[in-house]
Amino acid sequence: MSNNSSILRPYLTLPGATGMPDLQKELANMPAEQQHRFESSGEFIRRLAARITKWRAALPEDEEPAIYALMSNGDAVAVESIGEDGHSSVVVEGRLDGLSCMFISHQSSFQVVCYTRKIEQVDDEPKPRRKIGFHVGGEELEA
Numbered sequence: 001m002s003n004n005s006s007i008l009r010p011y012l013t014l015p016g017a018t019g020m021p022d023l024q025k026e027l028a029n030m031p032a033e034q035q036h037r038f039e040s041s042g043e044f045i046r047r048l049a050a051r052i053t054k055w056r057a058a059l060p061e062d063e064e065p066a067i068y069a070l071m072s073n074g075d076a077v078a079v080e081s082i083g084e085d086g087h088s089s090v091v092v093e094g095r096l097d098g099l100s101c102m103f104i105s106h107q108s109s110f111q112v113v114c115y116t117r118k119i120e121q122v123d124d125e126p127k128p129r130r131k132i133g134f135h136v137g138g139e140e141l142e143a
Helices: 023-028 032-038 040-060
Strands: 063-070 076-085 087-097 099-106 111-118 133-136 138-143
Touching: 040 063, 040 076, 040 087, 040 111, 040 133, 040 138, 076 099
Parallel strands: 076 133
Antiparallel strands: 063 076, 063 111, 076 087, 087 099, 133 138
């Protein structure tokens, strides 16, 4: 896998620098409006969608990414779609214990775990890869 497609590659880069940039320094030099957007739940979701898309492209054909949103009580919601809810909240539609649910969280306490799973076989044919929906500013991104 090339370094440009790595899911570990930082979303902010500095010419001639390696590793992760000093985000505190970057934010201090950013205009307030740009900093406000960078800190938004919408930007978080865009970056998550981009990371999942890169990750999916590097997976074997029989695997796909899956995301769980972790709740404070230890339960995990299997994410089917994730979107912004105002500037700083995230809304997840998914499944909890096999039942449809909606989970809303402030982004500061929102945690996800991403993993890969094998694509199920049906009649000796693989099921189509499941897409995860990402919703930002009225736009739908799929990863």
